[in-house]
Amino acid sequence: MSSPKTIRWGILATGGIAVTFTKDLLVDPSTRGVKHIKHTVVAAASSSSRSRAEQFLKETGCPADAKAYGSYEELVKDPDIDIVYIATPHSHHYQNAMLCLDAGKNVLCEKAFTVNAAQARALADKAREKNLFLMEAVWTRYFPLSIYVREQITAGRIGPVARVFADNSMATNPEEAFHDGKHRLVNPDLAGGALLDLGIYSLTWIFQTLYLTQPENQRKPPKVLAALKNYSPTKAADETTTIVLSFPRPEEAGGEAHAIATTSLRVATTPGSEAAAPPGIRIQGPKGEIQVFPPAYRPTRTKIVLNDGTVEDKEWPQPGPGAGSGWYNGFGGGKNAEGEGHGMFWEADEAATALVEGRKEGKYESLAESIVIMDVMDEARKQGGLVYPEKIETTKYPTQL
C-alpha cells in the first residue's frame, strides 16, 4: 500500500466547535482504521486578533510551525493550505465560503450550510466554476452508525421506508441561558433559532434514510407543512419548529413516504437520564423499524425491531484515543466516554479522501441534497413567518456583516 497522503488544513474562526473539530482532526487516523490519509493543521485565523489565533493553535495542540492570522482574508491567501474548515455562525457561512472559494481554496463548511437555499446555490455554482471541493459539515452522516443504518435500509431489512419520526430538541432554559439575546442560538443577526441549529439534524435523519437511500433518479424534493413558534424575547428566532414532509416515490418503491421533523430549544428529546432515553429517531417500514437513540447529532446506540420478533441492539462508541474527555456542544458541553474520540474526524476523513480522489463533493451528501434541505428550511420559515435581517439573507458578495 502507498504511504498516506497528508492533507493540510486551515481553520477559519476559533470558537467552540473549531476547538473540538481541530482536536479531533489531530487524532491519528490509523486509530480508527483509516490508513490512506493523514491530517495536519498549517494555519488558523481569528477575526478578533492574531493572538487569539496563536492561543487557539496552542490550546488544540497544533504543530508548532502552524501560522496564526488575525484575519480570514490573510488565511485564504496562504498557499500551503489544501482545505479550509469554516466554523463561524451560520449567518457568516455564505460570505466566508465565498471568500475561500474566490481565493481558490477547497471548503468544508459547518452546518447549517447557509442561511437560505439561494446562498447554497450560489456557493455550489462558485465551487463548480472554480473546480473546487465544497461540502457541508454535517458530521453525523459520516459516522459508521449512519452508514450501518443506511445499509440496513437498502438491504430491505424493514422494507421500503414508509415513515420517519426525527427529533432533535434540547431544553436549554433559554431565558436563563441566553438572557441578553446575544447568543448565536437566539440572535437573529447570527441566524439564531432551533431550526437552523438543531432542526438540521432532524432533517438529516429524514433525508439520509428516505432520500439518500433512493436511486438518484428517484430522489424528489418533499412537500412541506410547517408550524413554527418564535422565541419571545427576540421574536426573530424560532424556539420550536415542527415540519411534516411528504416524499413522492414510485408505487413499486413503496409509494409516497411521510416524515415528521421536530426541534426545540424549550423541551428535550431526552428529559432526565440518558439511560432512559426514548429513540429520538424511528425509521419505519412494513417489516419493522430502526431506532436511533439521542442525541440525534451524535448517537451511539441503534435498535432494529422487526415484526417477526427480531430485536438487534447495537452500541457504537466513537473510537479512541480521543480528543480529550471534554467536548463542546454550542452552549455548555459534554463528556466523551472514557477513551472515546468525539467523532468529527469522520467528516474530515471524507473531505480529505475526496481531495485525494479528485472529487468535488462529499460522498454521503451532495451539494444538490444540501440545497434541497435548505429549500425545506426556507419553506418552513416562510410558512412560520421567520425572516432574518437582509444583510445575512442576501447573496450579494461581499457584504459587510
Ligand SMILES: NC(=O)C1=CN([C@@H]2O[C@H](COP(=O)(O)OP(=O)(O)OC[C@H]3O[C@@H](n4cnc5c(N)ncnc54)[C@H](OP(=O)(O)O)[C@@H]3O)[C@@H](O)[C@H]2O)C=CC1
Ligand atoms: N457539528 C457540531 O456538532 C456543531 C456545529 N456547530 C456549528 O458551528 C458554527 C459555530 O458555532 P460555535 O462554535 O458554537 O460558535 P462560537 O460562537 O463558539 O464561535 C464562532 C466563532 O466565529 C467567529 N465569528 C466571526 N464573526 C462572528 C460574529 N459576528 N459573532 C460571533 N462569532 C463570530 C469567532 O471566531 P474568531 O473570533 O476567531 O474569528 C467565534 O469564536 C455554527 O454554524 C454551528 O451551527 C456548533 C456546535 C456544534
Ligand SMILES: O=C1OC[C@@H](O)[C@H](O)[C@H]1O
Ligand atoms: O451542531 C450542533 O450540535 C450540538 C448542539 O448542541 C449545537 O448547538 C449544534 O450547533
